[in-house]
Amino acid sequence: MRKVGQVVLGDDYEIAEPRASSMLEALRAVGYSVQTALADLIDNSITAGARNVWLTFHWNGEDSYITLRDDGRGMSEAELADAMRPGNRSPLDEREPHDLGRFGLGLKTSSFSQARRLSVATLKARGRRAIRRWDLDYVRESSEWRLLKTEAPGSAARLSALDGHQQGTLVLWEQMDRIVGKVRKDDAQAQSRFLALARTVGRHLAMVFHRYLEAGEGRPSLRIYLNGHDTGSLIRPWDPFLSSHVTTYQFPEEVLTLRGEQVHVTGYVLPHKDRMTEDGYEAAAGPGGWNTQQGFYVYRERRLLVAGGWLSLGYANEEHYRLARLKVDIPNSTDAEWEIDVKKSRAKPPAELEERLRELADTIRKRAREVFVHRGARGRTAGVQEIDDAWESVTRRGRLGYRIDREHPLVKFVIDRQGSDQKPLKALLRLLEETVPVQRIWLDAAEKPEAHAAAFEDEPPAKVAEVIEELFKSLRAVGESVESARERLRTMRPFEQYAKTINELGSKKP
Structure with a gap:
């Protein structure tokens, strides 16, 4: 065996050791964002048993720096040296349950992606502090x-x-260099961008680690402090599924089997905007906004990998499916099947699960569309009578259209009152049906999805009460009892929200 330059020659092989600088510079291009890079560091803290993590952005112009400290188990000097070695563990190695690692590259590649100097200090119980540093x-x-x-x-x-x-x-x-570059300490705009980045990171961590930050699931909660040490600097969990909201619809959990391992899938349909406070609705949108955050949320050992999107199952992000979200829990033993990437920010479902995942997505998307279109009035409680709509969709010669329901109580009552001369009214209804401005409505909904007012949104209660009273009279005129007329109104859009007004109908003496 002999060495020629950087290559060691044997009788039947060569050891082609990578050039150090070239390899480390190449690792910088893996594709981390600042937030995914820092999330990778926190994975290590969690695996080390940390209960507290302190993340601090220190501004000092081009000499700015970021520190992340945890109270985990720490490492011995030998363990630290091994942890700092690129590729210190193979992705083929069997992992302990709840180990968030994967490739043995996270600490190094995530750090190199943002900084040219990485230093790690660690202290193990009853040990002494050890330090290692990479300087590119x-x-x-x-x-x-x-x-x-x-x-x-x-x-x-x-x-x-x-x-x-x-x-x-x-x-x-x-x-x-990737975060601040060459800027002066007194550059106010650069400092503002730096602090804004910290807030962006905070929102990302609140999402990725929300199940660790929440109390419960049989484990003590994790605390992540951003730029501080008091409760005001704690990152609060962001629950993508609004699990605690009274009108969130949760589907039963389904357990799929993948090569002997269990994959848990739960669908959620979030509340319509009309069922939420303004602040709650804005918070529920998530870091990417409502449309971006729809779809699948894939968790590996409770740590979020994929936050929204449809896993290349053939769906697009569309406005009327924005309330659909599905939680998928996978064990770390199925990393290869799900094609987990180095950044732990991408997953691809195995072929044997695609069909069932698509079926589940169809079900959740259908329910989400109903809630979106009907402003949350549909599907709230099992056993509730279907709500009457004045409009219905129809298909004629393969083309979709809309017509006024002639059996709607008020419509039917008005038609019947015309006696034998119903042609003018029916002609008016046909004109309205044939001239529904579908394209304009579609365009407005796409460009300004939150601009459409709810039914009677700006009407004084007295005006709404007048309409309800006319409907009540029409129902009574066709033979409905007082109570049955009230019940019809309670399940008639959009009056299901005016229960108090409806309950008073027919109770006043003439």
Whole structure:
């Protein structure tokens, strides 16, 4: 065996060791965003048993830095050296349950994607502090895989937050060329962008780790502090499914089997805007907005991998399906089948599950469309009588159209009152049906989905009461009893929301 340059030659093989600087620079292009990179670091904290994580953005112009400290188990010096080695674990290795790791690259690639200098200080219980540092500029100069054992000059104070604690780990990003670049400390706009980025990261972490941040599920909750140490700096969980909202519809959980492992799927249809407060509706939209956040949410060991979208199952994000969301729980033993990527931000369903996932998506999407179209009035409670609509959709010669329901109580009453001369009224109804401005409605709904007013939204209650009273009279005139007329009105759009007014009908003496 002999060595020629960087290549070791044997009788039957060559050891082609990658060039250190080229390899590390290439790892910077994996495709992390700042938020996905920091989420990858928190995965390590969770796997280490941390109950608290402190994430801090420090502004100092081009010398700005980010620290992430946890109170997890920490590492010995040997363990730290191994953790800092790229590819220290194979993705083929069997993982412990609840281990959030995958490729043995997360700490390094996520950090290199944003910063040219990565330092890690760690302290194990009854141990001593260990430090390791990757400096991409130093590696380029030395042309060797040199993992440094000391902090950089001037960085000691930035690692001192670990001092005085019994255990834990601190990750330090410096020379963050991808985040701040070459800017001055007094650049107010750059500082504002830096702080805005911190808020964006906070929203992302609130979503990705919401099941860890929430109390319950048999485990103590995780606490992530952003730019502070008090309760005001805690990141609050963002639940994509509005599980606690009284009008959220939750489908029964379905358990699918994938090569002996269980995959749990639960569908949700979120409340219509009319059933929520303005602040609640805005919060429920999520980091990407209502349309982007519809679809599947894939969790691996309770950690969110995919936040919305339809997993390439043939659906597009459409306005009237915005309330449809499905939770999918997969174990880490099925990573290969789901094609989990390095960033843990993409998953592809195995072929044997696609058909059933598509069927479940069809069911949830259908219910979500009903809730969206009918402003939440449909499908709220099992056993409730179907609500009467004045309009109905019809198909004629393969073309979709809309007509006024001639059997609607008020419509029928008005027609019958015309006696033998019903032609003018029926002609008017046909004119209205044939000239429904479908294209204009569709365009307005697509461009300004929240601009449409609800029925009688700006009408004084007295005006609505007048219409309800006329309907009540028409129902009584065709033989309905007082109570049956009231019940019809309670299930007639849009009067199902005016129960108090309806209950008073017929109770006043003439």
